[in-house]
Amino acid sequence: MNIDIPSVDVRACWQPPALRSSHASGHWLPAIFLLVFIVPWLLSGCGGGSSGYADRPPSDRVANTAWQEWTKFGRSTIVYGGQVNGYVNRRGVTERSEPLSSKIGDYWGSCGHPSWDGRSDKPWSGAFVAWTMAHSGVSASDFPRDGRHGGYLASLYDRQQQRGRSAAFALHAPNEYAPKPGDLVCSGTSGPTWRHADSRTARRRIDSSASHCDIVTDVRGGYVQAIGGNVKNSVTMSLFPVDSRGRLVPFAGKTWFMVVEKRV
Secondary structure (H helix, E strand, C coil): CCCCCCCCCCCCCCCCCCCCCCCCHHHHHHHHHHHHHHHHHHHHCCCCCCCHHHCCCCCCHHHHHHHHHHHHCCCEEEECCCEECCEECECCCCCCCCCHHHHHHHHHHCCCCCCCCCCCCCCCHHHHHHHHHHCCCCCCCCCCCCCCHHHHHHHHHHHHHHHHHHCCEEEECCCCCCCCCCCEEEEECCCCCCCCCCHHHHHHHHHHHEEEEEEEEEEECCEEEEEEEEECCEEEEEEEEECCCCCECCECCECEEEEEEECC
16 A cells, blocks of 8 residues: 655666776876766766665664664655655655565564555555554564554554553653654644644544554654655655654644654
């Protein structure tokens, strides 16, 4: 199931012709100029100067688990804005190709549905989040093994209402809190109308309006880096712009619903 279909940035990389042997030093000068000045410049536009994909894995355990999955499946990436921090739009392994297809069965297995793999046409972005939490050591009592975003977010809301500051996760409106690695950034069919509603109405709106969540792995250069499942039919990193306070900003095609703070 495809969540986002961004435009793909395609670049052509020029390669210099093979140098011919010559005893005339004048024939070498143009070639030397190409090698020293022109080729590095061309490569910088073809990914040679991209620092983003050489980043070290995050230190937060939940963020690291998501980052490792993203790396295994080809580092599919969406940059909202085109190119930033060395990252550009790129494709990875898709849900109907191995080994990702079978791996999706593992994601669903953490939610009790191991037979649902990448060929089952079941939306699996929620299962990816639940699996990541489970494989990062977050207990089921702190994060429910629910493969539906609205389901686990509604349960997290209930636990926050019951436990207060001792809750393992806290739900915030996007304009109230700056996400950090290990947190969730979530979109929905509406904005954060749940935030100031009574508890029964808030829970109902969370359950019915949440549509997708990604796991934050880094925040830098005016962007949140967040990894989610079932985006571009893969495990994909999205780069979302933030304001000067590090809070998500609205943009076309994305309605921010909430940010979930991981406290454990």
